[in-house]
Amino acid sequence: xxxxxxxxxxxxxxxxxxxxxxxxxxxxxxxxxxxxxxxxxxxxxxxxxxxxxxxxxxxxxxxxxxxxxxxxxxxxxxxxxxxxxxxxxxxxxxxxxxxxxxxxxxxxxxxxxxxxxxxxxxxxxxxxxxxxxxxxxxxxxxxxxxxxxxxxxxxxxxxxxxxxxxxxxxxxxxxxxxxxxxxxxxxxxxxxxxxxxxxxxxxxxxxxxxxxxxxxxxxxxxxxxxxxxxxxxxxxxxxxxxxxxxxxxxxxxxxxxxxxxxxxxxxxxxxxxxxxxxxxxxxxxxxxxxxxxxxxxxxxxxxxxxxxxxxxxxxxxxxxxxxxxxxxxxxxxxxxxxxxxxxxx
Numbered sequence: 001x002x003x004x005x006x007x008x009x010x011x012x013x014x015x016x017x018x019x020x021x022x023x024x025x026x027x028x029x030x031x032x033x034x035x036x037x038x039x040x041x042x043x044x045x046x047x048x049x050x051x052x053x054x055x056x057x058x059x060x061x062x063x064x065x066x067x068x069x070x071x072x073x074x075x076x077x078x079x080x081x082x083x084x085x086x087x088x089x090x091x092x093x094x095x096x097x098x099x100x101x102x103x104x105x106x107x108x109x110x111x112x113x114x115x116x117x118x119x120x121x122x123x124x125x126x127x128x129x130x131x132x133x134x135x136x137x138x139x140x141x142x143x144x145x146x147x148x149x150x151x152x153x154x155x156x157x158x159x160x161x162x163x164x165x166x167x168x169x170x171x172x173x174x175x176x177x178x179x180x181x182x183x184x185x186x187x188x189x190x191x192x193x194x195x196x197x198x199x200x201x202x203x204x205x206x207x208x209x210x211x212x213x214x215x216x217x218x219x220x221x222x223x224x225x226x227x228x229x230x231x232x233x234x235x236x237x238x239x240x241x242x243x244x245x246x247x248x249x250x251x252x253x254x255x256x257x258x259x260x261x262x263x264x265x266x267x268x269x270x271x272x273x274x275x276x277x278x279x280x281x282x283x284x285x286x287x288x289x290x291x292x293x294x295x296x297x298x299x300x301x302x303x304x305x306x307x308x309x310x311x312x313x314x315x316x317x318x319x320x321x322x323x324x325x326x327x328x329x330x331x332x333x334x335x336x337x338x339x340x341x342x343x344x345x
Contacts, residue, residue, distance in 0.1 A: 038070075038082075045077050064093040068103045075110045083107035098128040105137060114141060132158040132165060139171055148179040166196035173205065182209060200228045204235055211242045218242050233259060237268065244272060249280055270294040271304055278311055287311050302332045309341060318345050 038057075042050035053070045060066065067090040074083035087104035094100065101124045108117035118141055124134040139154035155172045159165060173188030186209060192202040207221035222239040226232065240255030253276060256269040274290035277283040291308035295301060309324030322345055328338035 041079065041082070045079075047073065047077060049073055050077065062093060064090040064097070064100060067093070068100055071103045071107060075107055078110075080107060080111045083110065098124060098131045098134065101127075102131075102133055102137070105134075109137075114144070117141060130161055132161045132168070135161070136165075136168060136171060139175070143171070143175050143178070146178075148175055151175045164195050166192045166199050166202070169195060170199060170202050170205075173202070177205070177209065185209065198228050200225050200232070203228070204232075204238070207235075207238060207242075211238065211245070214242075214245050216242075216246055233263060233266075237266070240269075241272065244276065249276055252276065265297055267294050267297040267301070267304075270297070271301075271307070274304075274307055274311075278307070278314075284311055284314050288315070300331055302328050302335060302338075305331070306335075306338060306341070309338070313341070313345065321345060 038050070038054045042048075042054055050070070050073050053066055053073060057063065057066050057070070067086040071083045071086035071090070074080070074086060084104065084107045087100065087107050090097075090100040091104065101120060105117050105120050105124070108114075108120060118138075121134050121138045121141065124131060125138065128134060135154045135158035139151045139158070142148075142151035142154065152172065152175055155168050155175070158168045159172075162168070169188050169192035173185045173192060176182070176188060177185035186206065189202045189206050189209075192199050193206075196202075203221045203225035207218045207225065210218035210221065219239065219242060222235055222242065225235050226239070229235070236255060236259055240252050240259065243249075243252035243255060253273065256266075256273050259266050259269050270290045270293040274287045274294065277290060278287035281287075288308060288311045291304050291311060294304040295308065298304065305324045305327045309321045309328070312318075312321035312324060322342065325338040325342045325345075328335050332338075
């Protein structure tokens with residue numbers, strides 16, 4: 001058999017085309033089918049943001065930054081497998097950017113896949129030892145599983161790289177608070193505020209800590225938090241509850257009513273107002289109205305039924321009191337306070 005150079009080149013070229021086709025199919029850029037899927041998803045989820053980034057990727061399908069951007073959008077839209085895939089694709093395009101790995105870790109976090117998140121973070125720590133974000137994520141991970149010392153160790157590593165990180169001090173404060181070291185928690189949270197005067201959550205957490213001791217200084221922290229975000233209903237409620245606890249009753253009533261003007265579904269507002277009118281204002285009828293409103297919002301509230309039953313008893317309506325106490329026992333069999341109250345009717 002004679003060797004035919006021409007046939008050899010034809011065969012070689014055919015193999016090259018097959019290999020090229022195979023490489024193309026395994027490309028890191030999205031395929032036409034993936035484009036269609038992504039577009040249909042943007043329509044289904046009614047996401048203009050997703051549609052816009054899809055349009056950009058059509059023009060520049062090898063742009064790693066766009067895949068990271070879309071991964072973040074997918075996380076927000078709870079499309080987590082897609083978020084993971086886009087982050088992985090960005091890493092395949094450019095494995096030198098730590099932020100691409102962090103996007104993948106964020107997607108794993110959103111999936112509650114702590115094992116893969118931890119493995120990825122440990123790899124990032126080795127590959128990018130000067131990346132404080134990875135160190136803080138590792139700290140958060142150990143914080144979640146209550147390995148507090150390891151969590152503190154990673155925060156401290158991050159602070160050696162950037163000692164002005166408000167996020168790091170806030171995390172450190174949260175770890176100390178959870179582990180019961182309130183003195184260090186307060187110190188770290190105060191430092192977070194020093195580094196970032198608009199760190200709303202730090203102000204709120206300090207307010208909560210001081211409020212637990214019924215310390216009026218908590219009002220200052222809540223007020224500072226509300227300067228940053230005046231619409232935060234949870235902070236307004238926390239301030240109202242503190243005013244109630246430290247005896248500023250009229251101010252507390254005003255706060256609760258201001259919340260209810262915007263949100264009629266604040267069960268705790270109604271319950272607390274009921275308690276104020278019952279115990280302090282001695283206005284049983286207004287107390288009754290508020291407890292009834294709380295029950296309407298939460299028909300399984302043992303506390304609200306018991307409080308209303310007690311109010312009925314004070315109004316000499318024994319049958320209604322009995323009905324509410326029995327409802328307490330239906331919801332929570334063996335509820336000692338209700339049993340005792342029934343015996344006293």
